[in-house]
Amino acid sequence: MMVSSMNQVSETQNPKLLKVDFMAKKKDGLKLIVDGKRLDGRAADQLRPVRIEAHVLNDANGSAYVEWGKNRVLAGVYGPQECIPKHDASPYGALIKCRYTMASFCSLEEHGRSGPNRRSIEISKVMTDAFKSVIFTEYYPKTQIAVFVEVLQSDGGTRCAAINAASVALVDAGIPMRDMVTAVAFAKVDDQIVIDAAKEEDNFGQADVPVAIGANSKEILLLQMDGILSKEEMQQGMEYAYSAAEYLHRLQKDALERVFTTTAQEKKETFLRM
Amino acid sequence: MDEVHASLSGVQSSGPQTGVTGSEVRDPKPETLDPRPQTSDHNRIVFPGDKVWSTPVRVKGCYVSGEATYASVLSQTSGDRLVLLRGFYDPQPGDAVIGYVSDVKFSGYNVEIFQPYHAFQSSKELRFEYSLGEVIIAKIKEVSETRSVDLEYPKQLKDGRMLNVEPFKVPRIVGRKNSMINSLKDLTGAEIYVGANGVVWFSGKNSSLVIKAINMIREEAHTTGLTERVVKFLQAETGIENYTPRVDEEPAGGSYSRSPGDAGSGSGEGRRYGSRDRYEHRERGGDRPRDRGGDRRSYKPRGQGYRR
Numbered sequence: 001m002m003v004s005s006m007n008q009v010s011e012t013q014n015p016k017l018l019k020v021d022f023m024a025k026k027k028d029g030l031k032l033i034v035d036g037k038r039l040d041g042r043a044a045d046q047l048r049p050v051r052i053e054a055h056v057l058n059d060a061n062g063s064a065y066v067e068w069g070k071n072r073v074l075a076g077v078y079g080p081q082e083c084i085p086k087h088d089a090s091p092y093g094a095l096i097k098c099r100y101t102m103a104s105f106c107s108l109e110e111h112g113r114s115g116p117n118r119r120s121i122e123i124s125k126v127m128t129d130a131f132k133s134v135i136f137t138e139y140y141p142k143t144q145i146a147v148f149v150e151v152l153q154s155d156g157g158t159r160c161a162a163i164n165a166a167s168v169a170l171v172d173a174g175i176p177m178r179d180m181v182t183a184v185a186f187a188k189v190d191d192q193i194v195i196d197a198a199k200e201e202d203n204f205g206q207a208d209v210p211v212a213i214g215a216n217s218k219e220i221l222l223l224q225m226d227g228i229l230s231k232e233e234m235q236q237g238m239e240y241a242y243s244a245a246e247y248l249h250r251l252q253k254d255a256l257e258r259v260f261t262t263t264a265q266e267k268k269e270t271f272l273r274m
Numbered sequence: 275m276d277e278v279h280a281s282l283s284g285v286q287s288s289g290p291q292t293g294v295t296g297s298e299v300r301d302p303k304p305e306t307l308d309p310r311p312q313t314s315d316h317n318r319i320v321f322p323g324d325k326v327w328s329t330p331v332r333v334k335g336c337y338v339s340g341e342a343t344y345a346s347v348l349s350q351t352s353g354d355r356l357v358l359l360r361g362f363y364d365p366q367p368g369d370a371v372i373g374y375v376s377d378v379k380f381s382g383y384n385v386e387i388f389q390p391y392h393a394f395q396s397s398k399e400l401r402f403e404y405s406l407g408e409v410i411i412a413k414i415k416e417v418s419e420t421r422s423v424d425l426e427y428p429k430q431l432k433d434g435r436m437l438n439v440e441p442f443k444v445p446r447i448v449g450r451k452n453s454m455i456n457s458l459k460d461l462t463g464a465e466i467y468v469g470a471n472g473v474v475w476f477s478g479k480n481s482s483l484v485i486k487a488i489n490m491i492r493e494e495a496h497t498t499g500l501t502e503r504v505v506k507f508l509q510a511e512t513g514i515e516n517y518t519p520r521v522d523e524e525p526a527g528g529s530y531s532r533s534p535g536d537a538g539s540g541s542g543e544g545r546r547y548g549s550r551d552r553y554e555h556r557e558r559g560g561d562r563p564r565d566r567g568g569d570r571r572s573y574k575p576r577g578q579g580y581r582r
Contacts, residue, residue, distance in 0.1 A: 080362065082390055136337070136346060177346055217323065
């Protein structure tokens with residue numbers, strides 16, 4: 001199975017108008033997949049274009065920036081540092097504290113508009129659990145490792161973008177890890193399994209499954225399912241997810257390698273392009 | 275993006291795999307369409323989870339799983355060595371660290387060493403006293419199971435500036451056989467101490483030049499031929515000609531580097547930081563004799579009826 005990235009995104013309409021039209025059309029029985037092509041022109045096994053930059057913040061121990069379709073996610077890692085509050089500190093290892101937040105301006109909906117909510121607390125929790133199983137926490141007793149992820153712009157699949165960004169930021173920080181983590185979501189849209197659901201497919205599809213995978217070990221570190229899938233559909237989706245994870249891992253490694261192979265001038269130009 | 279996309283089509287999906295040790299070495303020579311610079315097998319960047327050696331080797335930045343060694347930290351292979359490109363300070367007994375007194379307690383001093391570890395200098399065997407905010411360099415005596423650090427042989431550093439650098443770049447700032455640090459001292463005339471915790475302390479007129487040089491080392495820490503470039507830079511800045519980096523025969527590890535005054539005086543040549551130094555503090559005017567309070571008029575040597 002081949003998962004590839006789409007190079008052009010058609011952004012012809014004002015997103016606000018698109019949304020209103022879309023809601024109306026969906027009621028009239030709009031198809032999310034026409035002639036094997038999805039709303040944004042992708043095939044079922046095609047990812048949106050992904051771009052990863054590592055080491056984008058000067059004062060964080062590690063950082064990363066991910067553009068994934070219309071998603072924009074910034075991750076910063078601080079630590080190991082003194083654990084606060086102190087009574088949380090464990091003598092057996094570092095505490096991992098992930099915080100996923102959506103910027104108040106990240107989407108048209110009310111996401112992130114009133115601080116942390118049930119959804120962002122849940123995502124912070126599942127991210128923490130995913131990273132707990134790869135980080136050698138026992139090397140740093142009585143400390144905490146803080147991972148901050150800020151969603152600057154959202155278009156479906158931000159938790160996967162957040163996990164990919166956080167993984168690169170953790171490696172950039174030098175936190176000892178067993179493995180890198182890659183994440184991607186697959187979905188069931190119009191009775192068909194597709195990889196990397198965009199917002200409309202997520203909202204109006206039949207099922208949505210974010211998966212985080214250990215890049216080398218192929219262990220499943222996160223698996224959530226919203227909707228109903230048959231066994232065959234699940235297998236098909238996981239197959240997509242595994243090959244997408246391979247591709248994403250390659251992008252993550254590229255981003256980290258670029259920190260050392262690019263000159264200061266090139267870095268500056270990259271920053272200006274963002 | 276195009277190139278990456280194209281190269282991907284040559285990759286055969288391996289599908290789901292299970293087992294922790296099912297990792298593979300990253301192909302050092304990727305597809306021809308790959309735009310990345312080609313790295314040779316002897317000098318490749320390894321990422322957490324990548325297999326480094328097929329034999330179990332227990333070194334820093336790696337972990338052993340089954341019969342193979344995997345990277346746990348972003349590093350670069352260099353022959354059969356592994357050079358860390360990222361990492362945190364791992365306190366070891368014998369390391370010299372620089373910090374400031376962050377709390378004065380009855381039994382000693384808490385020292386802020388800019389690490390997640392709690393450092394403590396006991397005043398039990400101390401002949402001098404320190405006050406809040408004073409900068410000291412000390413040796414690590416002991417590291418407890420929960421990474422609390424006990425210090426010994428403190429020495430006050432006065433009238434200087436501190437600069438925090440990444441601890442894994444400290445070997446580059448010191449250089450092979452102290453060559454880098456000696457060049458910095460000789461060409462800037464500054465007194466420089468480097469703590470293993472990544473704190474560089476320096477004093478002298480040329481401090482802005484020292485900062486520039488250290489930032490240059492930080493930015494280019496992963497490159498080769500750095501000492502020559504730093505020396506060239508410093509020569510251009512100071513106008514000093516015909517300088518070759520001075521190397522010390524004694525190993526750099528453990529003891530912190532000496533000041534240029536010590537090295538030139540003859541008596542200081544080759545001397546390691548040790549117990550003898552403790553008695554020279556007063557001459558240097560750094561540390562103050564400990565105030566034992568009360569109406570004690572003179573110091574008595576220990577063990578002759580002296581009680582704390």
